Amino acid sequence: MDAYRGFVMILMAAEMLQFEHMHEAFPNSVIWALLAHHQSHVAWAGCSLHDLIQPSFSFLVGVALPYSMASRAGLGQSPGTQFGNALRRSLILILLGIFLRSTHADQTNFTFEDTLTQIGLGYPFLFLLGKASPRTIWIALAVVLVGYWLAFVLYPAPGTNFDYGAVGVPVDWPEHYSGLMAHFNKNSNLAWAFDTWFLNLFPRAKPFLFNGGGYATLSFIPTLGTMLLGLIAGRWLRSDLTRRELLKRFLLVGAIGLTAGVLLQVTGICPVVKRIWTPAWVLFSGGWCFWLLAFFYGIIDVANKRSWAFPLIVVGMNSIAIYCLVHLIDRFIITSLYTHLGSGPFLILGPAYEQLLIGIVTLGIFYLILRWMYRRKLFIRI
Template identity: 30%
Template sequence: MAEPLVANPLQPNRLMSLDFFRGLTMFLLIGESTRLYEILRGAAFNGTFLGFIGWQLEHHDWNGLHFWDLVQPFFMFIVGVAIPFSVAKRRTAGAGWPQLYRHALRRSLLLLILGIGLYCISAGRLNFELWNVLAQLSFTYLVAFLLMRYPAAVQIGASLGLILLSEALYRLWAVPGFDQPFVPDRNFGSWVDMLLMGKLSHGHWVAFNAVPTSAHTIWGVVAGQWLASRAGQNKKVLVLLGLGIAAVIAGVALDPVTPIIKRICTSSFVIVSGGWCLITLGLSYYAVDLRGWRRVPRFFTYVGMNSLFIYLFCHTGAADWITGIFKPFTHFLFAWSGPEGAAAFTALFVWLALWGICYWLYRNRIFIKI
């Protein structure tokens, strides 16, 4: 029998740590659109600390883990954390299960449409692709929402079931040409892409990633319910950190058996990245909600309050045309730093301008949501 959507009533105060975590993740995502990370990976910064940062802000080629590989799990996990709070707010306003379900279904469909729409815009034609975060999130969000009616043990069990199902399909799939589980473009996920879209991703990504990474959004829901409970604040932090550290250790330990591969979201990757999600949330909750550190986190919060808008804005060429506005001036003012240095300064100014747009929206109480 299904349990109530939120087992424990929410505390009235807003979870500021979630706003910070979301904002930091989105700030990093919009930074990518400025091409700053790409510039830092260039020859001019080779062998420097900035060059090292640049490479950490790029996905690992295949087996391994860079910091940038955690950003999409962060995003999907954060969505899950927010669901119990959003549902509780709607229930307080009088919404029942039918209304909540229709809202979730509509939101899932809109995310899918927006995800596919971005591919159409970038290609300049109708284009059916399912690899970006919005298309993936449309699936993981709905799965996590439907499961949140059940106890945490059931939710976690379902998430592990999805991970094990994915592992089994990759290892046991016997279709010739797609029977090598951990080889790029020769695995079960690639077969699914050929079935759904008739093509493969140039970066070896697979749409089937939405299935195992549903665990990130499910774990986010469970973490949100935990933070919404009446448990002691210190206990909340310790549980999040303890589970996160255990997951990181387990994921790394699995690497010799099932390699950590972000591009096909292997079970070891899902577990290790999920662990980092829990650790980051735990540290954010401790610093922002328990210790009351608000000044620096507030800088990022402005971005997180309009996360969908700024994501779509940046992925439809906004950073490129803002770069065109700044470039004549920044390349003149910073010519002394060389072409790569001037390009890096330009990207920094574009990044700040994108933040400024989010700040302006926040100050004018404009929040674009679905």
């Protein structure tokens, strides 16, 4: 689990390698084109490797919950105390998400669509289901997915006269849907309408009209579905199932999730869109999460190949630390490297590779910080 989490956090931090810059420098390179694609989010429907970062992080929150609850129960904490801790953790995650989103802003940027705030908004509900029966958890998952889909479908679809230009979407944008799936079009759906009311309740430099990426606050509801899938996986990990039985179950459920998500898209029922976390996305990305968990579990626990994963574990055991480091001091480190070393060392392979090399060095510094914390058993927990 720590290795999987470390892999996810490294994918997030690796944005500073700027593969898109390499793709622009070498437009005919298939390798750089592939790496650039998987280091960016798809425009709307579909999935890249980068799109799996947030669902993986959310999924692993669910996986970890049974372990956390068992640990706290072992310390003699009452259910009420544990729920109080869950509420405290939820509030810290929400406030930390807002703080990190506001670090380069002129005022507090009240926004709730990033990874930390989305998890924070859904975490109390996840905790309340933490000790529920498997049947209840599956029913809760179905209610979240069907209910969220139904809410979108019941909200009026944009008409032919809808002014997409006013909400930052080109009129001829190729991702526009018709029919039932038009209810999930960018910045004209239920979640967008909710945010045009909700986000304007907070102090803002100017009224909120739309999110440029189409992201939305209400996505925390289906994100809870992703965390519930993780909770199911975490319970299985703590069960009496053999390692091989667990691996088979992860692979099977992953295949079912992927298939269900694709079928919902191709049948025109619900698109696979990460930006508004559609129910089809919950199933599709959840399938990938189960497969990724199976990959790390199969190699590390079943095949007992552990040594290779040590760097991932170092990062994964301090996921909040690396998240904050990337958002707070990446610019400071890069500026300091240029100040003290100049640009010469990063131009050794030519100007095209400058951003790549400065990114690699910065990632290396982040890893050394986390390695130092790991050796001294300094782990940031919320």
